[in-house]
Amino acid sequence: MKRRVKQYACQIKTGGYERRYVLKDFSKMLDNQIEKIVLFMLEQQGILGGRIAKLGERQDMLQTELDLPRIASLQEAYRVIGRDLLKLLYFVEINAIGIRKILKKFDKRLGYRFTNYYVKTRTNHPYSQLQQVFKHVDPVIDSIKAAVDRLSHSTSFLTYLGQHALIIHEELPMPNEELVDDQRYHFMSLLLNLVNTFLYMVNTYIIVPTADDYSMSLGAAPTVCGIVIGAMAVAQIFSSVYFSAWSNRSYFKPLIFSSIVLFVGNIMYALAYDFNSITVLLLGRLFCGLGSARAVNRRYISDCVPLNIRMQVSAGFVSASALGMACGPAIAGILQVDFKVYMITINQNTLPGWVMAVAWVFYLIWLSVSFKEPGHLSQENYVPEYNTSLVESDTLENGVTQPLLVSSQAHQDDVDEDQECDMSEGPSEDSHAPISSIGAAYKLLTPSVKILLFIYFMLKYATEILLAESSVITSYYFHWTTSQVSIFLVCLGLTVIPVNMIVGSNISNMFEDRQILLASEIMICLGIAASFHFIEPYTVTQYVVSGLVTFVSAEVLEGVSLSLLSRVMSSRLSRGTFNGGLLSTEAGTIARVIADATITLGGSMEPAVKRKRVSPHVQPSCALTDATCSPPFGL
Known part of the structure; x- marks a missing residue:
C-alpha cells in the first residue's frame, strides 16, 4: 500500500488519476486488507477457543484426582495458550498501528484529509471490518493492563528484590532477543560478576567498625572516620561512569582492572599504619573506590543474561550486595589480633586491608582462568532492540519500523522508499538508541523520576x-568494643533479606506503593528523632531501637522507591552507558559522600572525643569521666 500511495502521488502530479478514483481505489484496497486481518484473527480465535475447551475438559477430569504430573502438564498447556493469545493480540495491535500509519502517509503525500472520513464512516458502518480491529485492541489492552496492575500487587519476593538492582526490563522484547542473550550468557562469568559485587560490598563495610580507631591511631579525630569511609564513595562517583562506558566494549578487561586497583588500594590501606600517614590511608580508600565495578556487574546482567532468568539474577545481585554488607562487619569483628611480621604491623586496624588484598588476588586468578568474554557490540555498532508494550499503542506507532511478514528485499524496498519519499516520518534510530551523555539522560527524567531519585x-x-x-557513638556512650560494634552492624545487615521478603510477599500486596512510601518516610523520621540524646541516661536500648527502626524503614523505602523507578523510567535507560542503574548508583553514592562529610564536619565542631578503645599511638586527651569532653556529632 505504501508503494501504491507513491504511485498515486506520481500519477496525480502528471494528471493520470482523478481525485475520486484515488479515494475509491484506496478505500477499497484498505477495506480488503482489513478484512484479511479480521478473518485471520477470527480463525485464530476459533482455534484458541477449541484448545481452551479441550483443556477445560481435562481440568474437569482432574478435579477429583491429585495427579501432580498431569496437573503440571495442564498448567503448562494453559501458559502456552496464554503466550499464543499474546502473539495474536500483538498481531492485531501492530496491524492497527499499520492502518493508522498508512492513513497518515496517504494524507501527507496526497494532501488530503482522508483519515477522519475513513475512520468515521467505517467505525459506524454495520458491515465495516475496521470496528472489529479496533474493538479488539483498546478494550483487550485495557483489560490486560488492569490484570498486570493486579498482578503487580501480588508481587513475588524475587521480583520485588530484583527490582532493587534497577535493571529495567523490556515488557515484550523482540523474538530474537532471547536467542542473542542465550548465545552471550555464560554461567561462570555471571557468577564471577556476582562474586565481584559481594567482595566489593565486603570491602566497603569491613572497615566501618575500626575506621575511627584507625583514624585516632594516626593522630586524627575519631570522626575523621567519615572521610575515611566516604573516600571510597567519592572515587566511586567517577569510576561508575568510566566502568559503565568501558563495558560497552568489554566486561573482562574492566573486571581485571578493578581487581588490580582494589588490591593496590587495600595494600595502601593496610600499610598506612606503619607509615603513620592518614594521607596513605585516604589514598588507599580512594583507590578502592576507583575499582568499583558495580556498573559492569549490572551491565552484564542487563546485556548478557537471558530474559527468562534475568529477574532472578537481579535478585541475586541485590542479595550478594546485602550479604556483603553483613559479612564485612562480621569479618572485622573476628580480626582481633596484634602482632608484627618483620616490620609490618598486623592488628584489627590493618588486617581488614590485608584480608581484602588476599581476597582480590584469589578473585583475580579465578577471573583470569574462568571468565568468558561474551560477543559484545561496541556502542558505535549497537543496534537498538525495539521492545513493544501491549498497553502503549502510541509508543508502538512511533517506534515500530518493520512490517510483520515481508521478504527481506521487500523490506529493503520499503526502507529505501521511506528514505526517499518521507525522511521526516517516524522517529529516527537515535530516538531508540541508548543514552550517550549525562545531559541526554537528565532530559529523560520526568518529575516523578526526579522525586524518586531524591527519596533514594x-x-x-x-x-x-x-x-x-x-x-563513634557506641564507643563514646556505651564503651562498646570492636566486636560489639560489628555484631550490631551485622544484625542490621542481616535484616535486608527478611525485610524485603516481608514487604515483597505481603505488605506490597495489601497496600499501595504510595502508602508504603509515606509510612516508611514517617518511620525514618521517627527513628532519627528517637536517636538524639534528649533524655538522661542515653541507653543502649534507645540507640539500638532507633537505629533498627531507621535502617529497616530505609530498606522498605528503598525497595518501594526503586520498584517505582523501574516502572516509570524511560526504556531508553535500560541499556547503554548512562542507564537507570548508573543514575541510581550515582544518586546513592553522592548521598554517602555528603553523609560521611557531614560526620567529619560535625566532629570538627566539637573538642576531641575520648574513646575507650585508644590506640597506643595516641594518648587520651581527657579521662572517661571528664565532664569537659563533649559527645560526638549525633545521628
Whole structure:
C-alpha cells in the first residue's frame, strides 16, 4: 500500500488519476486488507477457543484426582495458550498501528484529509471490518493492563528484590532477543560478576567498625572516620561512569582492572599504619573506590543474561550486595589480633586491608582462568532492540519500523522508499538508541523520576550516617568494643533479606506503593528523632531501637522507591552507558559522600572525643569521666 500511495502521488502530479478514483481505489484496497486481518484473527480465535475447551475438559477430569504430573502438564498447556493469545493480540495491535500509519502517509503525500472520513464512516458502518480491529485492541489492552496492575500487587519476593538492582526490563522484547542473550550468557562469568559485587560490598563495610580507631591511631579525630569511609564513595562517583562506558566494549578487561586497583588500594590501606600517614590511608580508600565495578556487574546482567532468568539474577545481585554488607562487619569483628611480621604491623586496624588484598588476588586468578568474554557490540555498532508494550499503542506507532511478514528485499524496498519519499516520518534510530551523555539522560527524567531519585538520595544519606557513625557513638556512650560494634552492624545487615521478603510477599500486596512510601518516610523520621540524646541516661536500648527502626524503614523505602523507578523510567535507560542503574548508583553514592562529610564536619565542631578503645599511638586527651569532653556529632 505504501508503494501504491507513491504511485498515486506520481500519477496525480502528471494528471493520470482523478481525485475520486484515488479515494475509491484506496478505500477499497484498505477495506480488503482489513478484512484479511479480521478473518485471520477470527480463525485464530476459533482455534484458541477449541484448545481452551479441550483443556477445560481435562481440568474437569482432574478435579477429583491429585495427579501432580498431569496437573503440571495442564498448567503448562494453559501458559502456552496464554503466550499464543499474546502473539495474536500483538498481531492485531501492530496491524492497527499499520492502518493508522498508512492513513497518515496517504494524507501527507496526497494532501488530503482522508483519515477522519475513513475512520468515521467505517467505525459506524454495520458491515465495516475496521470496528472489529479496533474493538479488539483498546478494550483487550485495557483489560490486560488492569490484570498486570493486579498482578503487580501480588508481587513475588524475587521480583520485588530484583527490582532493587534497577535493571529495567523490556515488557515484550523482540523474538530474537532471547536467542542473542542465550548465545552471550555464560554461567561462570555471571557468577564471577556476582562474586565481584559481594567482595566489593565486603570491602566497603569491613572497615566501618575500626575506621575511627584507625583514624585516632594516626593522630586524627575519631570522626575523621567519615572521610575515611566516604573516600571510597567519592572515587566511586567517577569510576561508575568510566566502568559503565568501558563495558560497552568489554566486561573482562574492566573486571581485571578493578581487581588490580582494589588490591593496590587495600595494600595502601593496610600499610598506612606503619607509615603513620592518614594521607596513605585516604589514598588507599580512594583507590578502592576507583575499582568499583558495580556498573559492569549490572551491565552484564542487563546485556548478557537471558530474559527468562534475568529477574532472578537481579535478585541475586541485590542479595550478594546485602550479604556483603553483613559479612564485612562480621569479618572485622573476628580480626582481633596484634602482632608484627618483620616490620609490618598486623592488628584489627590493618588486617581488614590485608584480608581484602588476599581476597582480590584469589578473585583475580579465578577471573583470569574462568571468565568468558561474551560477543559484545561496541556502542558505535549497537543496534537498538525495539521492545513493544501491549498497553502503549502510541509508543508502538512511533517506534515500530518493520512490517510483520515481508521478504527481506521487500523490506529493503520499503526502507529505501521511506528514505526517499518521507525522511521526516517516524522517529529516527537515535530516538531508540541508548543514552550517550549525562545531559541526554537528565532530559529523560520526568518529575516523578526526579522525586524518586531524591527519596533514594535521602534514605542513603540517613543509612550512611547511621552505619558510618555507629562505632563513634557506641564507643563514646556505651564503651562498646570492636566486636560489639560489628555484631550490631551485622544484625542490621542481616535484616535486608527478611525485610524485603516481608514487604515483597505481603505488605506490597495489601497496600499501595504510595502508602508504603509515606509510612516508611514517617518511620525514618521517627527513628532519627528517637536517636538524639534528649533524655538522661542515653541507653543502649534507645540507640539500638532507633537505629533498627531507621535502617529497616530505609530498606522498605528503598525497595518501594526503586520498584517505582523501574516502572516509570524511560526504556531508553535500560541499556547503554548512562542507564537507570548508573543514575541510581550515582544518586546513592553522592548521598554517602555528603553523609560521611557531614560526620567529619560535625566532629570538627566539637573538642576531641575520648574513646575507650585508644590506640597506643595516641594518648587520651581527657579521662572517661571528664565532664569537659563533649559527645560526638549525633545521628
